Amino acid sequence: MEKTLTVTQAGTPTVALGYRGLLGNDMADIRAIEAAKAIAKTLPAGTTITCLNPSGSRGNFEFNANPDDNIFNGLSMIEYWKQQTGVAIQIVEAPINEVYEKAMQESVAKTGAYDLIDLNHNFIGDVVESGLAANMDSWVQKYDPELTGPMGYAPPLDRYLNYYGGHVYAMGSDADVFLMYLRKDYLANPDEMAAFKSQYGYDIRPDDIYFPETWDQYRDLIEFFDRPDEGMRGAWFWRSRFFAVMGFIGQFISNGGKLFDDNMDPAINGPEGQKVVQDMIDVMPFMDPVVLTAGYEAQYPDFYANKKAFTTFGWPSIGRYATDPSVSAISDAVSFHVMPGYKVPGAEQYYVKGSFRASGHTFGWINLVSNYSKNKELAYLFAQWRLSPVVGGMAVTQPGGYEDPYRSVWYDKVYPGPAGIRDDELVCLRATLPLAVPDIQMRGSREYDDILDKNLQAAFAGQMSGKTALDKTAADWQNVTDKYGRDKQIEAWKYLRLGYPEHIKKYFGWT
Amino acid sequence: MKIKAKGGILVAPLQILLNLLIWVPFVLVIALSFFSWSATMGPNWWEAPFAGVRNYVDILQDEDFLMALGRTLIVVAVAVSLEFGIGLFLALLIASLPRGKKIITPIFLMPMMFLPIVTGYDFFMIFYGHGPLNAILSMLLGHEVMVEWLANSTTALFAIILADVWQWTPFMFLILYSAYMAAPEEPVKVARTLGASEAYIFRRITLPALRDVIMIALIIRSLECFKIFDVPWIMTAGGPGSATQSISIYMYLQGFKYWNLSYISAGALIVLAAIIIVTRYATKRLLIVEKK
Secondary structure, eight states, X not given: OOOOBOOSSTTOOOBOOOHHHHHOSXXXXXXXHHXXXXXXXXXXXXXXXXXXXXXXXXXXXXXXXXXXGOOSTTSBHHHHHHHHHSOEEEEEXXXXXXXXXXXXXXXXXXXXXOSEEEEXXXXXXXXXXXXXXXXXXXXXXXXXXXXXXXXXXXXXXXXXXXXXXXXXXXXXXXXXXXXXXXXXXXXXXHHHHHHHHHHHSSOOOTXXXXXXXXXXXXXXXXXXXXXXXXXXXXXXXXXXXXXXXXXXXXXXXHTTOOSBOTTSOXXXXXXXXXXXXXXXXXXXXXXXXXGGTOOHHHHHIIIIISOXXXXXXXXXXXXXXXXXXXXXXXXXXXXXXXXXXXXXXXXXXXXXTTBEEOEEEOSOEEEEEBTTOSOHHHHHHHHHHHTSTTHHHHHTTOSSSOOOOOBTHHHHHOOOOSSOOOHHHHHHHHHHGGGEEEOOOSTTHHHXXXXXXXXXXXXXXXXXXXHHHXXXXXXXXXXXXXXXXXXXXXXXXXXXXXXXXXXXXXXXXXX | XXXXXXXXXXXXXHHHHHHHHHHHHHHHHHHHTTBOOOTTSSSOGGGSXXXXXXXXXXXXXXXXXXXXXXXXXHHHHHHHHHHHHHHHHHHHHHXXXXXXXXXXXXXXXXXXXXXXXXXXXXXXXXXXXTSHHHHHHHHHHTSOOOOOGGGSHHHHHHHHHHHHHXXXXXXXXXXXXXXXXXXXXXXXXXXXXXXXOHHHHIIIIIHHHHHHHHHHHHHHHHHHHHTOOHHHHHHTTTOSTTTTOOHHHHHHIIXXXXXXXXXXXXXXXXXXXXXXXXXXXXXXXXHHHHHO
């Protein structure tokens, strides 16, 4: 898809330009690679930067620049880096759910096996407190990776993705906020719309990205479009081990729930949490029972290849696959919508198009420099270079990777890579980013998340009530907090919640 | 003497290496269990605060630990009993065949050659909602059967036991078959000549002759089954909830997901002590026989 990019200065004609032409040379990538060349000259030949990455993410490294932006001299991104600096990039892959374990093993072993580590953002507390992640403040000051400002990370990512305890410890590479995907062929069908209105008393608005406004309206759609006789169920939502928690947090916060109070006592088992768990259970009759045991590896093809569900929600990559005719059976029949919210009494002034909304930001990869790397500054410079507005802007459109656009500038001027991101998905993603809520980005994150996940899944499988699941979670969370020291966790929580979206902070009084 | 001393010197380096590999980590685990250390704490483990026996007290009161232990014992009891019964039956059956033993025996042993993770994945697919089990049941019953076997705590545990029985019954079969074929035939011939029934011969001659081998097979298989990890991890990840969480999965989560290494060191030592006591008691008879 050739895209015409409009230069912002008045009077300048519209031309087809790549990012380099548009953004100029005084950019983070140029600063990084020039500095890297100078450092590399002092190092022995054969120096390598080793990156620990989740398997399946090579597409964000091994890509060629597009013709409009032929800045890699015809080479792939990492080949170009090596050509310019003499430093090779070695990618070590680990299964997606094992990268954290590998990183923490390194924090104990301190071998220096990895220079850069690509990790879920919620684990930043663990890797910082264990001493693994290097503080990037001085490098950020020196080289300016453009974390904020007009080329910076889209809010609120610019407030939490790269930080822990007020310092820069990471370079974020992924805006993994949840979008809602609906089958437009059903949603926009005039007969279906008339029948829906007749049954539920309100109109379907297929072209409105903020429809459905509420989780109740979403449930109506799911119930109405549950067609088991046609082989299509109303929805495909996660209810399995390791995935159950991912669907919960955003929905919980959108019901006015907060994970902890000011004293780090869990607030998850209050009426807000109980309502959300019950709502999650109530839609299960409209889903294929496999949601209890399957994860995203089944969710993706079931939605866009096998046409087994009217709707699903999840990462932006669902949209990319769903709109790719080479793999999707519904490439022309997908519409993108912002996650719904709840009508929360007292929060009306903070509603976003009809409800109090939040969109979970789970996974969300970040890049850390290992404190045990022999070439810390060089590793940092590679991260700054590859995640810069110019180079990163090409990386996020590549297939075979996990990175979704995280800088504001790309939403207006996203580079049309081989897979590309469809305009309507970009519009929806751009509208969703201000609603992004981070995962439990504190020390003990894995434990907090896993406890909640285990209990939620037991509730979904009918082993216990939603209330019991949340009460057990709250009790176990107290133990985790006490183990790490309540005062330290309070400090981390108070800092983390400053990264929440503005409307949520204002509602909870977190200013 | 000279030859013995030379031999000792030659194996000494390997002996030292093996001892280091076994004892150094073991001593470290014991030491860790008396501290209060997690990898996410920050300081090195030897700088962590001393905890005394608190880890031991806490884990013995940990419901999840005790449930995982109990659940694992149930799996061992059921799975090993089934493996023994089926294995013995197959051993006697194959032994009674006039021909074809050399062809059938390797086929029976094949499941044992699979990696446990492959077995786990295969059985996950069998019990998956859209898998062959539901498809076959749908065909037989004439209507769609859509049971999520792995999302129910009882059927999920049953599925895991079934996977273990499928994979490790050949082990029992191999040991029992070998022992049976090596057992002296004269007592059996004499008993038949004297008119004894087959059931009597099996109960009073065959089983006693195999008793020691059976004991060894049961101990080995029980110890292995107790460590079960791959199959339940792949099939259910310990779910639904923690309904199929074996003691190994519990320790893996505590040790390598939550990084409560001191805590789980205490747990590992408690489990080890329990296994030593049970195994010592079980092998007592064998040791008495050996002394005689």
